[in-house]
Amino acid sequence: MANDLRAAFEHACRLAIDRQADVVLAPGDLFDYETAGPDTAEFISRTLAGLAPIPVFIAPGNHDSLRPRSPYFDEWPENVHIFTSPEFESRPVAGMDCSITGIAHAHRGITERLLAQPIPAPQSRTRILLFHGSRDGFRPSYKENVLPFSDAELLAQDFTYCAIGHYHSYAEITDEKGIRAAYSGCTQGRGLDETGEKWALVGEIDAEGRVTLERVEVAQRRIVRVEVDATGARDSADLFARIDESLRQRARTQDAVYVFLRGLLPAGIEIDTAAWASRQPCFSATLSTSGAEPDYDLDAICRESAASPLRSAFVANMRERQAAAVDDEERRILRDATYYGLFALDRRPLEPRDVD
Amino acid sequence: MWIESIDIHGFGCLVGRHFEFPRDRAALIVADNETGKSTLAAAILAGLCGFPRRNTNDGRRMLAAFEPWNGDAYAIEMNIVADAKRLRVERDFARDKFVVRDRDTGKDISARCDPDLTAHFLHLPRDDFRRIAFVCGKDTPSLGPTGGIQARLSALVEGSTEDTSAELAIAALDGARYTLDTGGPLLIDTAIKRLTQSIDAARHKIDALEADLAAAEDEVHRLDDAQARLEEAGERLDQLDSDFQNALQIEREDREREVERAKKESEIARAEAKLSAIDQRRAYGKKFGSAIALGGVLIALASCGLWLAQAMPVVPGVAGALIGIAVAAVGAVHIARSQFIDADDRLRLEHEIADARKTLTLMQTPDASLHPPLQRGDRGGSRSSSDIDAERRRLRTEIDELNRTINDLERRVGARVDAYRTEYPDLRDRLHALERERAKAERFGRAIAVARSVLTEVAESSRRRWAAALNRTAAAILPHLNPDYDELRFDDTLAFTVRHIPDNRILEQSDIDACLSTGAKDQIYLAVRLACCEELSRDEQIPILLDDPLMTADDARFASGLRYLVETCARKRQVIILSCSRVRHERLAGEAWFGENVQPIELGNLQGCSLA
Numbered sequence: 014m015a016n017d018l019r020a021a022f023e024h025a026c027r028l029a030i031d032r033q034a035d036v037v038l039a040p041g042d043l044f045d046y047e048t049a050g051p052d053t054a055e056f057i058s059r060t061l062a063g064l065a066p067i068p069v070f071i072a073p074g075n076h077d078s079l080r081p082r083s084p085y086f087d088e089w090p091e092n093v094h095i096f097t098s099p100e101f102e103s104r105p106v107a108g109m110d111c112s113i114t115g116i117a118h119a120h121r122g123i124t125e126r127l128l129a130q131p132i133p134a135p136q137s138r139t140r141i142l143l144f145h146g147s148r149d150g151f152r153p154s155y156k157e158n159v160l161p162f163s164d165a166e167l168l169a170q171d172f173t174y175c176a177i178g179h180y181h182s183y184a185e186i187t188d189e190k191g192i193r194a195a196y197s198g199c200t201q202g203r204g205l206d207e208t209g210e211k212w213a214l215v216g217e218i219d220a221e222g223r224v225t226l227e228r229v230e231v232a233q234r235r236i237v238r239v240e241v242d243a244t245g246a247r248d249s250a251d252l253f254a255r256i257d258e259s260l261r262q263r264a265r266t267q268d269a270v271y272v273f274l275r276g277l278l279p280a281g282i283e284i285d286t287a288a289w290a291s292r293q294p295c296f297s298a299t300l301s302t303s304g305a306e307p308d309y310d311l312d313a314i315c316r317e318s319a320a321s322p323l324r325s326a327f328v329a330n331m332r333e334r335q336a337a338a339v340d341d342e343e344r345r346i347l348r349d350a351t352y353y354g355l356f357a358l359d360r361r362p363l364e365p366r367d368v369d
Numbered sequence: 370m371w372i373e374s375i376d377i378h379g380f381g382c383l384v385g386r387h388f389e390f391p392r393d394r395a396a397l398i399v400a401d402n403e404t405g406k407s408t409l410a411a412a413i414l415a416g417l418c419g420f421p422r423r424n425t426n427d428g429r430r431m432l433a434a435f436e437p438w439n440g441d442a443y444a445i446e447m448n449i450v451a452d453a454k455r456l457r458v459e460r461d462f463a464r465d466k467f468v469v470r471d472r473d474t475g476k477d478i479s480a481r482c483d484p485d486l487t488a489h490f491l492h493l494p495r496d497d498f499r500r501i502a503f504v505c506g507k508d509t510p511s512l513g514p515t516g517g518i519q520a521r522l523s524a525l526v527e528g529s530t531e532d533t534s535a536e537l538a539i540a541a542l543d544g545a546r547y548t549l550d551t552g553g554p555l556l557i558d559t560a561i562k563r564l565t566q567s568i569d570a571a572r573h574k575i576d577a578l579e580a581d582l583a584a585a586e587d588e589v590h591r592l593d594d595a596q597a598r599l600e601e602a603g604e605r606l607d608q609l610d611s612d613f614q615n616a617l618q619i620e621r622e623d624r625e626r627e628v629e630r631a632k633k634e635s636e637i638a639r640a641e642a643k644l645s646a647i648d649q650r651r652a653y654g655k656k657f658g659s660a661i662a663l664g665g666v667l668i669a670l671a672s673c674g675l676w677l678a679q680a681m682p683v684v685p686g687v688a689g690a691l692i693g694i695a696v697a698a699v700g701a702v703h704i705a706r707s708q709f710i711d712a713d714d715r716l717r718l719e720h721e722i723a724d725a726r727k728t729l730t731l732m733q734t735p736d737a738s739l740h741p742p743l744q745r746g747d748r749g750g751s752r753s754s755s756d757i758d759a760e761r762r763r764l765r766t767e768i769d770e771l772n773r774t775i776n777d778l779e780r781r782v783g784a785r786v787d788a789y790r791t792e793y794p795d796l797r798d799r800l801h802a803l804e805r806e807r808a809k810a811e812r813f814g815r816a817i818a819v820a821r822s823v824l825t826e827v828a829e830s831s832r833r834r835w836a837a838a839l840n841r842t843a844a845a846i847l848p849h850l851n852p853d854y855d856e857l858r859f860d861d862t863l864a865f866t867v868r869h870i871p872d873n874r875i876l877e878q879s880d881i882d883a884c885l886s887t888g889a890k891d892q893i894y895l896a897v898r899l900a901c902c903e904e905l906s907r908d909e910q911i912p913i914l915l916d917d918p919l920m921t922a923d924d925a926r927f928a929s930g931l932r933y934l935v936e937t938c939a940r941k942r943q944v945i946i947l948s949c950s951r952v953r954h955e956r957l958a959g960e961a962w963f964g965e966n967v968q969p970i971e972l973g974n975l976q977g978c979s980l981a
Contacts, residue, residue, distance in 0.1 A: 047793045081585040082786045120583065155801070323523070323535055326827045334823070349816035353545070354824055357538035363545040365813035 014203060017234050019056060021201035024231040025213035026060050032215050034067055036106050040178030040197075041074020041118065041145030046083060054084030062090035068106055069093045072115040074145030074178050075122030075159045085117075096143070099123060103135045111139040114172065118145055122159035126166070134171040139218050142175040148196070151180065153206060167194055173222045176214075181207045183214075183228060192224040202236035205271055209235060234296060236271065237264045243305045244276030249283055260295070269297040278305035303366070307352050314355075327354050370490050370912055371943050373448040375416055379437030380445055380462075381408040391968040395939035398947045399954050400972040406947045407505070409972065410916045411435060413945070414503055416447040416458060418495035419467065419484045432462060448472065451490040452909065458486065491909050492521050498911075501901040506917035510894035511882065515863040516540065518901060522835040522863075523828060525907050535828030542821040547810050557814040564807040571800040578789050578796070585785035592778040599771040602764055609761045616754035630732050633725040640718040640725070647711040647718070654707025662700025669693025832861030835904060843900035849933035851892040851926060857900070867893055888921040892930065895919075899938060912943035920950065927953055928960075935966035 022043075029037050044053050061069050069092055073079055079086070085095050094104055096115035103114040112135040116123070122145075134140045146160035148167075159179065167175060168188050175186075175194035181202075186194040197214040199207055212228035219225075239259050246252040256272050264270045270293065286300040314321070314328045331351040338344040349366050356363050374389040382405045390396045400406045415435065421428035437443055443463035449456050455472040467484045470477055483489035487498035497517040512518075520536030546554030549563060669690040676686020836859045843857035847867070856868035856875075864878050876885070881893055895918060902911045915934065919927045927950070938944050948954060957963045 045794075047790050047797075080582060080786075081589045081782050120586065121579065323824075323827060323831065326830075327824055330823050330827055331820075334819075346812060346816050346819060349812065350819035350823065353542065353816050354538065354820035357541040357820065357824070358535075360537075360541065363541065363817070365547060365809055366816075 014201075017232065018201045018203075021211065021232045022057070023060055024233070025200050026064055028213055028215065028229055028231065029064055029067055034215070035109060036111070036113070036141075037061075037064060037067055037069040038113070038141065038143050038176040039069065039071045040143050040176045041072050042076045042178055042199075043071065043074075044084070045076050046078060046080055049077070049084060051084075054087060057084075058087075058089055058093070061093050065090060065092040067092060070104070070113045070115060070143055071095045072143045072145055072178070073097075073117040073119075075118050075157055078118040078120055078122055080120055101127070101132045101142075101144075103133070105135070105137065109139070110137050111141065112137040113141050113143055115143040116160070118159060122157060124159060124161070126161055128160070128162035128166040128170060132170055132172075138220075139174075139222065140172045141218075142170060142172040142194075144175070145178040147179055148177070148184070148186070151184065153180070155206075156180070173218055174216065174224050176216075183212055185226065190223070192226055195226055201232040201234070202269075205236065205238060207236055208238045208271075211235070233267060235265070235268045237268045238271045238273065239263050240273045240275050240304070242276040243274045243278045243282075243302075246279055246282060249285075252282060252284070253289055256289070256300070260293070260298075264295055266294050266296070268295050270295050270299070272298070272300045274300070274302045274305040276305060277308050277310075278302060279308050306348075307355075309352065309355055311351070324355065324358055327351075327358070370449060370451040370487075370909055372413060372417070372912055372945070373450060375409075375413060375448075376446040377409075377412050378444040378446070379441035380412040380415070380443070381405070381435040382438060383408050383412060384437055384439065384441045388970060390943065390945060390970070394966045394968050395935040395944040395946060396970050397935075397954065397967045398945070398970045398972050399951050400947070400949065401951070402949050404972055406949065406972055407916055408435070410503070410505070410914050410945075410947050412445055413447075413914055414495075414499065415462070416445045416460060417449075417486050418488070418498060419460060420462065421495065423465065435462075449486070451486065487911075491905070491911055492524070493517070493905065493911070497521070501898045501905070502911050502913050504895060504898060504913070504915045504918050506891065506915075506920040510891050512863070512894070512897065518905070519832070519835075519861075519863050521905055522839070522901075523831040525835070525905065535824050535831060539821055539824050539828070542817050542824065545813075545817045547813060549806070557810060557817065561807060561810050561814060564803055564810060568800060568803045568807060571796055571803060575793065575796050575800060578793050581785045582789045585782045585789075588778050588782050588785075592775060592782060595771050595775050595778065599768060599775060602768045602771060606761060606764050606768065609757055609764060612752075613754055613757045613761060616752065616757055620754055626732050630729055633728050633732075637722050637725045637729075640722045644715055644718045644722070647715045651707045651710045654710055655704050658700045658703025658705070658707055660700065661703055662697040665693045665696025665698065665700055667693065668696055829861065836861050836863075839900050839904055842903045843896055846899050846903075846933070847893065847896040849937070850896050850922075850930045851889055852929075854889070854893060857893070857896060863901075865897060886921075888923065888926070891919070891921050892926065895930070902942070906942055910942035912945065913938065914945050914947075916947045917949055918946065920948075924953065928957055931957065932960075932962055936962050939966055 026037075043057055071085075071093065073083075073085055073095065077083070077085070079097060085097070089095060094113075096102060096104075096117045098117060099119050101114050101116045103112045105112050114132065114134065116127070128146070132142065134142075144160060146162050147156065147158045149161060149163045152158060152161075156179065164186050167186060172193075174192070177194055177196050180196045181199040182196070183198040184196045185192050195214060195216075198211060200211055200213055202208060202211050210228075210230045211232040213231045215227040215229055217225045239256075241252075241256045241259050243252055243255075246255065252274075256274075260270060260272070284300070284302055286302075289300055290298040311328050311332070314324050315332065316325075328351060331347055331354065335344050335347045335351075338347055352366065353363055355361075371392065372390055373392070374387065377383045377386040377388075379385075386409075388398075388409070398406060398409065412435070415431075420431045423429060423432060435443075442461070444459070444461040446460075447458040449458060456478075457470045457472050459468040459470075460466070467479060468477060469479045469482045469486075485495050487502075488494040491498065493501070494517060496513075500512050500515070501518065516536055520540075523535050524537075545557060547557045547560035548554045549560055551563075551567075553560065555563065670693065672681065672686045672689025672691075672693055675681035676683055676690065681689070839859045840857065843859070843865075844855065847854055847857050853870055854867045855870055857865055858867070859865045866878065867876050867881060868874065869876060881890060885893070899913070902913060905911055913934075918934070919930045922930055931946075934944055934946065954969075
C-alpha cells in the first residue's frame with residue numbers, strides 16, 4: 014500500500030505539471046508523523062521539487078502536525094511553502110493577484126473553532142484559504158475533531174475558495190455563488206471508509222471568482238466494497254458463484270476487494286474465506302459474513318403465533334420497536350436483540366454478532 | 370407417566386424386593402417406621418431420575434447413603450409407561466449403568482433418553498420433580514427455587530411443544546458471556562470492565578507518550594535557545610580571539626616602544642654627558658684663558674705702573690707692559706678659542722638630544738596613524754591580553770557547557786521522538802482495537818438486555834395465564850385439605866397468598882412459613898404442589914409420591930385429605946402413598962371411597978431398616 018500511496022502522489026504531481034497549474038495546494042496529512050521516516054520526507058520533497066517553478070503550499074494537518082523532528086522542519090525546495098504558524102497567515106503567489114492563507118496544526122491539532130471569527134483576508138483578487146479541519150455534521154466517529162467549522166462559518170469567510178483536508182472522501186460546500194470549498198479526499202484509499210475512486214482536484218477560478226473543480230482519479234488501486242445477498246443460496250458453491258459474479262461486474266484485477274454478505278445465510282453453508290480469497294485474481298480479497306443474518310424467517314415467525322406464541326410475540330414486539338427506533342444504532346441493537354432472543358429461546362449459543 | 374412396578378435388587382435396606390402398583394387406583398404402602406418405607410420412596414425416585422451427578426457432593430452422599438448393606442447388587446429395574454411407550458428401566462448404581470428398553474420392541478433406546486427420566490418425559494428435572502411431586506412429610510414444606518417450574522408452566526401455557534420458555538431463554542440471556550482475546554468467557558459487564566481497564570491503560574501510555582512528546586517540544590525550544598546561545602558565544606569567542614591577538618600585538622609593540630624609549634633616553638643621557646663634558650672643557654679653557662689674560666694684564670699694568678713710578682726703567686717697563694699685553698692677548702685668545710671647543714660635536718649632540726626628545730615625545734603621545742592595525746578596539750578596550758584570555762577561557766567553558774546541554778537535549782529529544790514513533794502506532798492501533806472490542810461488547814450487552822427485557826415483557830402474559838390457571842386449580846384443592854383456608858393465589862413468580870376464612874385475613878407466603886401451624890402449613894403446601902402437578906400434567910401425567918403426607922393433620926383433615934388424594938387425584942394420575950399411620954388407615958378401610966380407590970401394598974417387615 015505504501016507504494017500505492019506514493020504512486021498516487023506522483024500521479025497527482027504529474028497532473029499539476031500536465032495541466033500547467035499555477036499553484037498546488039496540500040491541505041495536510043501528507044504523511045503520518047509517527048511512521049514517516051527520512052525516506053518518506055525525501056520522497057515528498059523530491060517529488061514537490063519536480064513541480065518547480067509551480068509553487069506548492071502545505072498546511073500541515075493533525076497527522077503530519079508540527080512536532081519535534083517533523084520532516085517539515087527540514088530543508089524543503091524553494092517552490093514549497095509550509096505554513097508553520099498555529100494562526101492563519103497569508104502568502105502571496107508570485108506573479109499573480111492571488112494569496113494563500115494557511116495554518117498549521119501543531120502537536121495533536123488545533124481544536125478551537127477558529128472559523129467562528131472572521132479570518133483576515135488579504136486584498137488580492139483571488140483569496141484561497143488552505144487548512145485541515147472537521148466539517149460539522151460529517152465527521153466520522155473515528156476522526157479527530159480538529160479545527161471544527163460549520164458550513165455557515167466557512168461561507169461567512171471572505172475567501173474565494175477554501176481547500177480543506179481531513180476527511181477522506183470528496184465533498185464540496187456551495188452557496189449561491191457556486192463552489193466555495195471542497196475536500197478532495199485522499200488520493201489513495203486505504204480502508205473501508207475510503208472505497209471507490211480517489212481523486213486529486215484540478216480547480217479553476219475565473220476573474221469573477223467562480224470556481225470549477227474537476228476530479229481526476231490518481232489512485233491506481235481502488236478499495237471496492239461489494240455486497241452480496243446470501244439469501245436462498247443452495248450451498249457454498251452457489252454462494253461463491255454469486256460473489257464471483259458480483260466481483261466480475263464491479264472490481265478490477267488491481268483493486269482490493271471487500272465482500273460483505275447480506276441477507277439470510279442458510280444454515281449449514283460452510284464458507285472457507287481463506288480458500289476463496291486465495292482464488293481471487295484481484296490484488297487482495299476479503300470476505301465478511303458479519304452482515305448476513307441468521308436463517309430465521311422473521312415474517313414466518315410473526316405469522317405462526319399459534320404454533321409458537323412466545324417466539325411470535327417476541328419477534329413482533331422487537332419489530333415494533335425497530336419500526337419506532339430513532340436511529341440506525343438503535344435499530345442495529347434491536348435487530349441483534351431479536352436474534353439473541355431467538356438464539357436463547359432455541360438454546361443456541363449466544364455469540365456476539367460481529368456486525369461491522 | 371405411570372410406574373407399573375419396581376424390582377429392587379439392592380437399595381439400602383431393600384434387597385430382592387418386587388412391588389407392583391395398580392393402574393386404576395392409588396397405591397398405599399402402610400408400614401411402621403424404620404421398615405424401609407422412605408427407602409422405597411427414594412428407590413422409586415432414583416429409578417426415575419437417578420442420583421445427582423457423581424462429581425457433586427450431593428451425588429456422592431446419596432450414592433453412598435443407599436448402598437446395600439450386605440454388599441448386594443446396587444441396582445433397580447422399573448417398568449413404566451411414558452410418552453405412550455411401555456419401557457423397562459435398568460439402573461446399576463454400582464456400575465453407573467443406565468439402560469432403557471422399549472418393552473414392546475425390546476430395543477435399547479437409552480441413547481435417546483436423558484438418564485433423568487422426569488426431565489426427559491415430564492420436562493421436570495430431578496430437583497423440580499422432587500419439589501412438587503415427591504412429598505415427604507418430614508421435610509420442610511417450602512418449594513425452594515422455582516425457576517424451572519415457572520419455565521415449564523410458561524412453556525405449557527405458551528403451547529410450546531419444546532422446552533422453549535421465556536424463563537429458560539431469560540436465564541440463557543442472563544448467562545450470556547463475552548470472550549476476550551485475553552481470556553473468558555466472562556460476564557459481559559466484566560468483559561466491558563476489563564476492556565475499559567485495558568483502554569485506560571493504553572490511553573495512559575499514550576498520554577505519557579504525548580506528554581513526553583510535549584516535553585520534547587519544550588526541549589526543542591530549549592535546544593533552539595541553546596544553539597542560538599552557542600552561536601552567539603562562538604561569535605564572541607571569535608571576537609575575543611581577535612582582540613587577544615590585537616592585545617598581544619599592542620603589548621609587543623608597547624614593549625618595543627619601551628625599549629626604544631629607554632634607548633633614546635640613554636642616548637640623550639649619553640649625549641647630555643658628552644655635552645656636559647664639552648661644556649666643562651670650554652669652561653676650563655675659558656677660565657685658563659681668563660687667568661692668562663688676567664696675568665698678562667697684571668704684568669702689563671705692573672710694568673706700566675713701575676715704569677710710570679719710574680721704579681723701573683722704561684725699557685723693562687715697556688717691555689714688561691708689552692709682555693703683559695701679549696700674555697693677556699694670549700689669554701684672550703685662549704678664552705675665545707674655548708668657546709669653540711668641540712663645537713661640531715656639541716651641535717651634533719644637541720641635535721641628537723633634540724631628535725631623541727622629539728621621538729620620546731612622540732612615543733608618549735601615540736599617533737593613530739602610526740599603528741593603524743593595532744587599535745585598542747571597543748571590545749578589547751584597554752584590556753590586557755591576560756584579561757581577554759581569561760574571558761576566552763570562561764567563554765570556552767560556557768561553550769563546552771552549551772555543547773553538553775545541546776548534546777543532552779538532542780539525545781533526549783531523539784529518545785522521546787524515537788519512543789513516540791516506535792510505541793505510538795502500535796498503542797494507537799491497540800487502543801482502536803480495544804475500543805472497537807468494547808463497543809462490540811457494549812452493543813452485545815445492550816442487545817442482550819433488550820432481548821431480556823422484551824422476553825420478560827412478553828412472558829408476563831404467559832405468567833399471568835399460568836398463575837390464573839394455578840389459582841383455579843388450587844382453589845379446588847385446598848378446601849379438601851384444609852377447609853379453614855381458601856383463595857390460594859399465585860403471582861407470576863410462583864409466590865402465593867392464602868385467605869384464612871375465619872378471620873378473613875390474607876396471608877403472604879412469609880406469614881404462612883412463619884406463623885401457621887405445621888399441619889396447616891403442610892396442607893397448604895400440599896395443595897400448592899398438587900396444583901402445580903395438575904397444571905404441569907397437560908402433556909404427560911406426573912406421578913405423585915407421598916411419604917407420610919398428612920402425618921401432621923388431625924384425623925378429620927387426614928381423612929378429608931386422603932380421600933381427595935385417592936378419589937380425585939388418583940383418577941387423573943398415579944398416586945403412591947407411603948404411610949406409617951396404620952391405625953388411621955385401618956379406621957378408614959371401612960369407608961367405601963377407601964375401598965374403591967386404594968390398593969394397599971405390603972412392604973414387609975424389615976428389622977433394623979432405617980432411613981438414610
